[in-house]
Amino acid sequence: MSEAATATGAVTGAVRILLRLEGLALLASMVLVYALWGGSWWVFVLLLLLPDISLAAYLAGPGTGAIVYSAAHTTVLAAALAALGLALSQPLMVSLAIIWLAHIGMDRAVGYGLKYEAGFGFTHLGRIGTK
Numbered sequence: 001m002s003e004a005a006t007a008t009g010a011v012t013g014a015v016r017i018l019l020r021l022e023g024l025a026l027l028a029s030m031v032l033v034y035a036l037w038g039g040s041w042w043v044f045v046l047l048l049l050l051p052d053i054s055l056a057a058y059l060a061g062p063g064t065g066a067i068v069y070s071a072a073h074t075t076v077l078a079a080a081l082a083a084l085g086l087a088l089s090q091p092l093m094v095s096l097a098i099i100w101l102a103h104i105g106m107d108r109a110v111g112y113g114l115k116y117e118a119g120f121g122f123t124h125l126g127r128i129g130t131k
Helices: 003-008 013-037 041-047 050-060 062-072 075-087 091-109
Strands: 119-123
Touching: 013 091, 041 091, 050 062, 050 091, 062 119, 075 091
Parallel strands: none
Antiparallel strands: none
């Protein structure tokens, strides 16, 4: 394991590949769920990148950016929104949660993981732009 991976806790090797495949599975399953849910594909396309607004938090510094970006890219909050939407019979909340989870899956599949305070490029899936 490299010194940078040790310092940031980044995963490497086969585990990293499995986590990226997990992201791809999340994306694919959320696209299927959205299709079965009958949501508007225009809404899906328009909102798919919405969680990336959290990148603006990096203007306040890498620590704040990492916290806000990671909060917007964790499945915990999106799954909670889905559960709440189902419990309250709120289809819009469920649709938003499905799209949010699809975004997270897409990011994980291409290697964008939860961020470390060391900078935007340091993620739990390894350094962005490296194998």
